[in-house]
Each structure stands twice: as structure tokens, then as C-alpha cells.
Amino acid sequence: MSKLVIAVPSKGRLQENTHAFFGRAGLKVTQPGGARNYRGAIKGLQSVEIAFLSASEIARALADGAVHFGITGLDLVDENIADPASAVHIVTPLGFGHADVVIAVPKSWIDVENMADLGDVASDFRNRHGRRLRVATKYVNLTRTFFAKHGIADYRIVESAGATEGAPAAGSAELIVDITSTGSTLQANNLKVLSDGVMLMSQANLVASLNADWSETALSGAREILDRVAAEDAARNVKLVKAAVDDRTQALRAVSNVGAIQRFSESGSTGYVSVLCPKDAVAACAKLLIEEGADTVTVETLDYVFSKDNPLFAPLKEKVGG
Amino acid sequence: MATAGNTPAVDPAKIDAVLDLFQAAGHAQVSPPMLQPANVLLDLIGEDIRRRLYLTQGADGADLCLRPDFTIPVCRHHVAHGDNTLPTGYCYHGPVFRQRPDGLGEIPQMGAESLGRTDVAEADADLLALAIEALSIFGIQDVAIRIGDETIFAAVLAGLGLPVVWQRRLRDLFGETDKLAAAVERMAGGAASDDETRDVRLGFLAALEGADPKAAHAVVEDLLSIAGISAVGGRTPAEIADRFLEQAALTRGTAGHGKAADALKSYLAINTDGANAVSALNVFAAKYDLDLKQPIAAFEQRLGALANKGIDPARLAFAADFGRRLDYYSGFVFEIHGDTGSQDGPLVGGGRYDKLVTLLGAKTDVPAIGFSMWLDRIAARIGG
Numbered sequence: 001m002s003k004l005v006i007a008v009p010s011k012g013r014l015q016e017n018t019h020a021f022f023g024r025a026g027l028k029v030t031q032p033g034g035a036r037n038y039r040g041a042i043k044g045l046q047s048v049e050i051a052f053l054s055a056s057e058i059a060r061a062l063a064d065g066a067v068h069f070g071i072t073g074l075d076l077v078d079e080n081i082a083d084p085a086s087a088v089h090i091v092t093p094l095g096f097g098h099a100d101v102v103i104a105v106p107k108s109w110i111d112v113e114n115m116a117d118l119g120d121v122a123s124d125f126r127n128r129h130g131r132r133l134r135v136a137t138k139y140v141n142l143t144r145t146f147f148a149k150h151g152i153a154d155y156r157i158v159e160s161a162g163a164t165e166g167a168p169a170a171g172s173a174e175l176i177v178d179i180t181s182t183g184s185t186l187q188a189n190n191l192k193v194l195s196d197g198v199m200l201m202s203q204a205n206l207v208a209s210l211n212a213d214w215s216e217t218a219l220s221g222a223r224e225i226l227d228r229v230a231a232e233d234a235a236r237n238v239k240l241v242k243a244a245v246d247d248r249t250q251a252l253r254a255v256s257n258v259g260a261i262q263r264f265s266e267s268g269s270t271g272y273v274s275v276l277c278p279k280d281a282v283a284a285c286a287k288l289l290i291e292e293g294a295d296t297v298t299v300e301t302l303d304y305v306f307s308k309d310n311p312l313f314a315p316l317k318e319k320v321g322g
Numbered sequence: 323m324a325t326a327g328n329t330p331a332v333d334p335a336k337i338d339a340v341l342d343l344f345q346a347a348g349h350a351q352v353s354p355p356m357l358q359p360a361n362v363l364l365d366l367i368g369e370d371i372r373r374r375l376y377l378t379q380g381a382d383g384a385d386l387c388l389r390p391d392f393t394i395p396v397c398r399h400h401v402a403h404g405d406n407t408l409p410t411g412y413c414y415h416g417p418v419f420r421q422r423p424d425g426l427g428e429i430p431q432m433g434a435e436s437l438g439r440t441d442v443a444e445a446d447a448d449l450l451a452l453a454i455e456a457l458s459i460f461g462i463q464d465v466a467i468r469i470g471d472e473t474i475f476a477a478v479l480a481g482l483g484l485p486v487v488w489q490r491r492l493r494d495l496f497g498e499t500d501k502l503a504a505a506v507e508r509m510a511g512g513a514a515s516d517d518e519t520r521d522v523r524l525g526f527l528a529a530l531e532g533a534d535p536k537a538a539h540a541v542v543e544d545l546l547s548i549a550g551i552s553a554v555g556g557r558t559p560a561e562i563a564d565r566f567l568e569q570a571a572l573t574r575g576t577a578g579h580g581k582a583a584d585a586l587k588s589y590l591a592i593n594t595d596g597a598n599a600v601s602a603l604n605v606f607a608a609k610y611d612l613d614l615k616q617p618i619a620a621f622e623q624r625l626g627a628l629a630n631k632g633i634d635p636a637r638l639a640f641a642a643d644f645g646r647r648l649d650y651y652s653g654f655v656f657e658i659h660g661d662t663g664s665q666d667g668p669l670v671g672g673g674r675y676d677k678l679v680t681l682l683g684a685k686t687d688v689p690a691i692g693f694s695m696w697l698d699r700i701a702a703r704i705g706g
Contacts, residue, residue, distance in 0.1 A: 108546060109557065111566040120487055121557075121565065123494050128561060132365060144369050151501050153368045153494065153647070174556045 002213055003049045004221030007061050007070035010038070010052035014204060017096040018071050025228040026304070047221035056080070063087045065211030068218050069225075075101050075179055075202040079139050089208040089319050091226070091312055092233075097204030099181040101139055103146075103197035106168050106175070107190045114195045115150040118175075122154040125174070136160040136167035137177035139199075146177075146199045165189040214320040226312040231304035238276045240300040241285050245271050246293035254292055258284045276305070330705040332430070332460065332697050337415060340432060340456045340695075344413035347452055349434045352412050354395035356419075360385035366394060366650060366681060374420045376427065388419035393675065393692055394682075396435050401682045408438025408688065432456075433672075435692030437679060443620065445691055446654050446674065447627035453658060453670045453693045454633065460700055462669070466659040467637060469596065470644030472496055473653040474603065474617045478589050481612040482582040484509075487568055492586070497645035502590070510583035538570075539563050585610040592642035596625055596635030624654065646671075650678040654691070660703045669703060670695050 008029070009015045019029050028043040029050055040050035051067055058072040059080040071094065081087050105112050112118055125133045133155045137143050140157055147155060158173045165185050167173040177199065180186055186193065206229070212218070241260060245251040251273050252262055260277035271293075277285045286297040341351060360377055367390075376388040389395045392414050400412065415432035434452060439445040450467070457465060475496055479489045488509055495502040542563035588610070594602050600622050607614040625635045646655050655673030660666070672693025679688035 106557075108559075109562060110546075111562055111569055117569075119494075120491065123490050124565065125557070129556070132368075134556075141373070144372060148370060151495060151498070151505075153370060155369060156364060157369055157372070168556075171556070 002215050002218055003047050004069065004218040004225070005049050005051055005067040005212075006042075006225075007051045007053045007058045007067040007072075009055050009058065009071060011054075014055060014071070014097055015052075017094075017204065021071075021094055021096070025225075025232040027225065027228060042225075045221065045224060047217050048225065059207075062207055062209040063211065065209050065213065068209055068212045068214065068222065070207050070209070071204055072207055073097055073099065073179075073202045073204055075099070075139065075142070075200055077205070077207060078200060079142050087210055089210055089316055091206040091208050091316060092229070094204045094206060097202070099179045099202050100198050101142060101177065101179050101200040101202060102186075102193045103135075103177050103199065104165075104175065104180075104186050104191040104193050107192045109192075112194070115152070115197060118194065118197075119150060119152045122152050126154045132156040133175070134158045134173040135175055135177055136164050136173035138164065139177050139179075142199055143177045165191060208316050208320070210319055212320075219317070219320070222316065223310070223313050226310055226316070227306060228304070230310050230312045231306040234305040234307065235302040237279055238302065238305060239279055239282050240274065240302055241277045241282065241289070241297060242272075242274045242300070243286075243289040243292075243294035243297040245273055245289055247271070248273055251289060251292040251294075254288045255285050258288065260285045276302075330701040332701045332704070336460055337432065337697075340459050341413060341415060343456060343459065344411075344434045344452070347411070347434070347448070349411035349413035349436070352396060352399055352414055353416065354389070354392070354399045354414070356389055356417075357386045358389045358395055358398070360387040362398070362682075363387060363390065363394060366678070367648060374422070376419045376421065390420050391418055392416075392431060392433055392694060393435060393678070396692075397437070397679050397682050397690070400437060401679065401684055409436065409440075410438060411436045430697040431694050432697060433670075433692060433694035435690065437690045438688050439691075440689060442674075442689060443623040443627040445689070446624050447631050447633070449672060449691050449693055450628065450656055451631040451633060453656075453672060453695070456695060457658065457669065457700070461704055462660065462700065464661075465669070466639065466661060468639045468641060468644055468657045468659070468668075470641055470655045471617070471621055471653055472645045472651070472655070474614060474621065475589070475642065475645070477614050477617045478586065478612060481614070482579075482585055482610075484579060484582055485568070488579065495647075496643075497647035499590075499643050502643065503587075506583050506586050506590075510580050538567055542566055585612070590643040592640070594640055596628075596638030596640055599635070599638075599640040600625070646673060648675075650675045650681060652676040656693070660699070666702075667696065667699060669699050 008018045022029050022042070027045070029040055030043050031037055031040040031052070038052045040052060042048045042050065051061070053061060055072060056076060058067075058070040059076040061067045062070045062072070062077075063081045069091070077084050077088060103115075103118070105118070109121070112121055122133045135143060135155050136158045138160055140159060143157060147153075158167065160167060160173075164176050164178045166189060167176055168191065169189060176191065179202065183193065208222075248270055252275070255273075255275055255277070258277070258281040260275040260281065262273065262275050264274070273289065275285070282299055286299070289297045345351060360375065363375070364372060371390060375390055378386050380386050396412050396414060400410070411434065413432070413434040416430070417428045418431050419427055420429060421427050434449065436445055436449055454465070454467075476493060479492055491505055492502065492509075495505055543559050546559040546562060589606055592602050592606060600618060603614060603618050603621070607618070628638070629635060644655065645651070651673050653674045653676070657668035658670040659668050670693050672691065674689070674691045676687070676689045679690055
């Protein structure tokens with residue numbers, strides 16, 4: 001039976017963040033033989049194999065079904081996979097690798113603020129210069145789809161593998177479509193983003209391939225990983241709140257209004273409550289408990305909250321029909 | 323053949339008969355290369371075609387594509403090899419290649435092109451008649467013929483006294499009914515901007531421009547040059563100033579163009595048969611007080627030429643909004659469908675492309691018209 005193969009970025013900040021993400025879920029990625037080995041494992045999980053790939057290869061590998069899971073940006077999913085909805089399933093966003101794919105034009109174009117302006121310039125440009133406006137980008141498919149949506153046809157794409165932001169100054173294109181996280185590179189190159197020119201807000205996602213061979217082993221590996229990921233995720237959003245109150249039933253009713261729920265039925269002392277409370281409602285919950293007679297309310301951070309129903313695994317299982 | 327197993331094929335003898343017909347009508351058969359320079363096609367057709375092209379690279383790094391149609395390759399052939407005596411005619415038969423989600427991306431086509439005839443109305447009629455005759459060789463008689471004419475739309479736009487920006491925007495969208503309708507709606511609403519700071523800025527410039535357009539232009543150009551901005555991104559400061567003031571003018575006239583929008587809506591809704599088209603156009607022109615004499619006369623002349631070829635105008639369906647969004651198509655377009663209500667693509671598509679041969683490098687203006695026959699659809703039609 002084939003193992004669950006997870007593709008992770010092989011270098012850079014994305015790799016560090018990915019390892020940190022697995023680390024939080026109590027999963028340690030090992031790379032036997034050091035950074036030059038392109039296969040790795042997760043300590044203690046026999047049914048999982050790690051493939052270290054370059055960021056751009058991961059989306060392809062997912063589309064081909066060569067790997068089961070991959071950690072990659074939405075930009076690369078949308079750019080490199082022809083019909084993302086039928087080829088992959090987005091398991092969960094990971095909260096890092098935030099960046100936007102944007103359309104940026106020279107700052108000196110004071111007459112261009114939005115896509116409608118750009119459309120006007122594009123058709124006028126052709127009359128004036130006898131050629132089409134050129135857009136430098138590596139996001140050929142995203143750009144084409146976005147421009148078509150805005151009814152702009154008079155342009156040409158100039159494929160650019162690197163340093164796209166330099167294209168207008170170098171004279172190889174008039175404007176660019178590129179990914180940016182802070183905008184500082186665009187700023188430095190005297191480019192500005194159009195007001196409605198954000199084509200895609202991307203971040204790193206855990207993505208599942210729908211074309212991979214989902215054997216029993218792979219599915220159980222996925223369940224094991226996602227249980228830990230979901231448990232860590234759930235734990236991050238709640239606190240354990242404890243107090244001794246006058247009347248437990250009444251206190252539980254009161255705190256349920258702020259979303260705090262008792263997960264285990266208590267035996268023993270009738271005045272003791274222990275509830276899981278949404279992180280943001282902790283102070284409100286404590287106040288309510290004090291009103292219910294508590295002298296002291298303690299709040300604890302949890303490492304994991306495992307549940308029988310896994311909100312990450314269930315939709316995946318449905319899609320791959322395991 | 324596994325891939326083509328369920329694709330009905332057209333009888334080769336009939337294809338030969340149609341090629342004979344084309345040649346007898348003065349169209350010499352040519353076989354332009356399957357591999358074409360991708361740049362030329364993308365420039366002429368636009369990036370929209372890219373997702374449908376089969377792209378590859380030559381050893382020298384040049385981007386090549388499998389031909390997605392015949393018209394451009396045939397015209398390139400003419401420019402490269404033609405002996406330049408005009409008028410001339412070409413015909414062809416072979417596959418074109420377009421990526422499509424279902425079915426094989428290799429589609430058999432044949433067709434004819436006529437280059438350099440200055441008796442435009444007669445040339446239009448001859449080619450449409452030739453297409454109809456070719457279909458009848460394949461055994462298809464009952465057809466629905468749609469015609470359109472962008473030159474009338476262009477004349478309507480010019481006659482409405484719209485700002486140049488709007489004329490350009492609307493002309494660019496001709497042939498895309500929904501997008502065009504949305505743009506006309508936007509124009510009627512006065513193209514309100516939701517950006518206040520920008521409105522203020524433009525309002526200021528509008529006032530400035532109202533006082534003295536030349537001075538306003540100079541001020542904007544000066545400001546750009548003070549900022550040390552030269553021709554960044556391929557546009558000159560003068561060009562940017564032009565458009566900035568053009569926008570200002572649009573802002574000043576925010577009253578909207580309700581009346582023009584009404585006229586356009588009413589024009590685009592004209593949908594009638596060829597016999598009634600001229601009177602419908604005249605009624606429209608009179609109602610909105612537009613001078614459309616010239617394009618309507620040309621339209622009428624074409625109908626006359628068609629009648630002379632035995633094609634009763636009553637058989638033709640004229641739709642004012644029917645056009646092809648390819649900017650080398652310059653006027654008359656037609657499509658022949660198997661059934662009136664058919665949702666499938668046309669069996670034949672054709673039209674006038676007076677600008678194409680010049681764009682490909684011809685020294686003189688070459689009026690041209692041609693059509694392509696979709697042999698896969700024709701085969702399906704015969705088979706069904």
C-alpha cells in the first residue's frame with residue numbers, strides 16, 4: 001500500500017514556516033542525509049513520506065497526482081492547474097506566506113487608477129504606438145482570465161521568469177502582474193497597484209490532490225496528520241477556564257452566552273466548572289463566573305483539542321471517496 | 323483510429339468537388355505551413371486566443387504555434403509568396419488546431435479567401451454565394467444565414483457626438499453583446515467615479531481645461547517633467563497629459579449620455595430579415611437624426627449584389643449587434659447555421675478583413691473577404 005506523500009517547499013522561508021507548522025502539530029519533519037536529500041519522513045509516522053520540491057513544482061505534482069498533500073500558495077494553484085476545482089481540494093489555509101498577485105503600472109501614469117482606466121489606455125496605446133500594451137508576468141493564465149473579465153483585449157503578455165518589477169524601467173513591458181507581500185519592491189521600482197488590481201490574495205495552503213492514489217494507508221496517514229493539525233488549530237482558538245461557583249448549572253448557562261461550553265460532565269464538587277472558552281471571550285467569561293460567585297477564575301492554554309469529528313478530514317474523505 | 327472513432331468524416335470526393343468549385347471561381351489552392359509564428363497570431367488575434375493555441379518553441383527559441391485558423395496563414399503566404407498582382411484568390415483544406423475542453427483539438431476546415439477586389443459589394447456577394455454553393459455540394463440546403471455590418475455601428479457611434487473615449491470603448495466591445503450592453507448602461511449613468519480625492523483632482527483640472535485646454539495640457543506636462551518623469555513604461559508625458567485631461571473632460575460632462583445610450587440600445591436591438599433591414603435602418607436614422615446614408619447605401623448595394631446571385635434578401639437574418647471581436651475584421655460578417663434555432667457553432671463563418679493584409683506587411687491597402695467551413699460540424703450535420 002502506498003504511503004501518504006506530502007510535498008513541502010525545499011528551501012527558503014516557506015520551508016521554515018512549513019516545518020514550524022508541522023512542529024506546532026507535534027509533527028517533526030526529518031530529512032535523513034541532510035538538506036540535499038529530497039525525500040524525508042515524519043518522526044513516528046510510518047505511513048507518511050515527505051517530498052521536498054521547489055515551490056513551483058508542488059502545484060504541478062498535485063495536479064498530476066504524484067503527491068497526496070502539498071503545501072503551496074493559492075497563486076501557484078490557480079496559475080498552474082487548468083481546472084483547480086476538479087484537480088485539488090484546499091484542506092486549510094496555513095496563516096503564512098501571505099502575498100497578493102497584483103497589477104502594477106508606473107507611478108507616472110497619473111491618469112490610471114483602476115482597470116477601467118487601463119482598458120482605455122490599452123486601446124488608445126494601440127492607436128498611438130501601433131503595437132499592443134505589454135504586460136510582463138509569470139502568471140500568464142491568471143492575467144489572461146483577469147483581463148478578460150475586465151473586457152481588456154488590447155495587450156500582450158511578455159513572459160518573465162524573474163525580476164518582473166524591473167520590466168517597465170527596462171523597456172521590455174509597460175506594466176506588470178506580480179506577487180507582492182509588502183509592496184516595497186513595487187515602490188522601489190516606481191510602480192503603483194491599481195485600486196481594483198488585486199487579482200488574488202494568496203497564502204500558503206495545505207492542498208490535497210484529487211488525482212492521487214488514495215489507498216487505505218494514505219487515507220489513514222492523512223487522518224492522523226489532520227487530526228493533529230485540527231487538534232492544534234482548535235487548541236489555539238480556545239482557553240480552558242476553571243472556577244468554583246455557587247450554582248454550576250446556572251453558571252454554565254450564563255457563560256454559554258459567550259460561547260464557553262463544558263466538554264466533560266463533572267462529578268464531585270457541585271460548585272466546580274471547567275469550560276472551553278473562545279479565546280476572545282475569556283475576559284467576559286471570567287466576569288460572568290465571578291458574578292456567579294467565583295473568587296478566582298483560572299485560564300489555561302491547551303496544547304491540543306482532539307475531536308471525534310474532524311472538520312478538515314471529513315470533506316477530504318468525501319471528495320476522494322475513501 | 324481511436325481518437326477520431328466517433329467523429330464522422332466528410333466524403334473525400336465531395337471535398338474534392340468543393341475544392342474544384344473554389345478553383346473554378348478563381349481561388350488557387352494553397353497549403354500554408356501548420357507551424358506559424360505565435361507572436362504574429364497573438365498580436366493580431368489577442369491574448370484571448372493563447373489558451374486555445376498549441377504552443378511550442380523552435381530551436382532558436384522562437385515561439386511557434388499550430389495554426390488556429392487559415393485566414394492569417396493564407397494572408398501571410400500571400401504577402402511572402404504572392405506575385406502581388408491583385409485581385410487574387412486562394413482556397414485551402416486541412417486541419418486547424420485549437421485546444422478545447424472536450425473533443426480532439428484538431429479540426430478539419432476548408433475555405434476560400436478573396437484579396438484585392440475593389441468591387442466590394444460584388445465580392446461580398448460572390449463569397450457568401452460560394453459558401454452556400456459549397457454547402458449544397460455537401461448536401462446541405464436548408465440553412466440559416468446571419469449577417470452583420472460593423473461599419474453601420476461605427477457610423478452610429480460617430481454620429482452620436484460621444485466623447486472619443488466612449489466611442490473607443492464601445493467600438494472595442496462590438497460583437498460582445500453582453501459586455502457592450504453593460505458599457506452602454508454605464509455610459510448612460512454618467513460613469514460616476516467612487517474615488518472622491520480623484521474627483522476633486524479631476525474637477526480642478528476640468529475647470530482648468532475649460533479655461534484654456536492648451537495651457538492645462540502644458541501644466542500637466544510640466545508637472546510630470548518636474549517630477550523627473552520621462553517616458554516610463556512606454557508612454558510619453560504628453561500622452562499621459564492628454565488622457566488625464568480627457569478624463570477631466572469626461573468628469574465635467576458627468577450629466578451622462580442618456581440620449582445617446584437610448585439611441586445605441588435601439589440600434590443594437592434591430593433584428594430583422596434582409597428584405598426589411600434597409601427600411602429599419604432608415605427609420606432608426608430618421609428617429610435619432612443620424613446621417614447613415616453612406617453605410618446604408620453600401621449595405622443596400624451588397625443586398626442587391628446578393629439578389630443578383632440568386633440569394634433572396636428575405637433569407638438573410640440581419641442583427642445590428644452581430645460582429646466579430648477581432649479588430650482586423652472591418653465590416654460585413656456572415657455565419658451560416660444548420661438550423662435557425664441551432665445552439666451549435668456555425669457551419670460557415672466569414673467576413674471582410676480589409677486591414678489584415680496591410681497589418682501583415684502589404685505595401686498597399688488590400689480589401690479582402692473570406693470564409694471558413696467547419697468540416698466537423700458539417701459532417702455531424704449530414705450524419706445527424
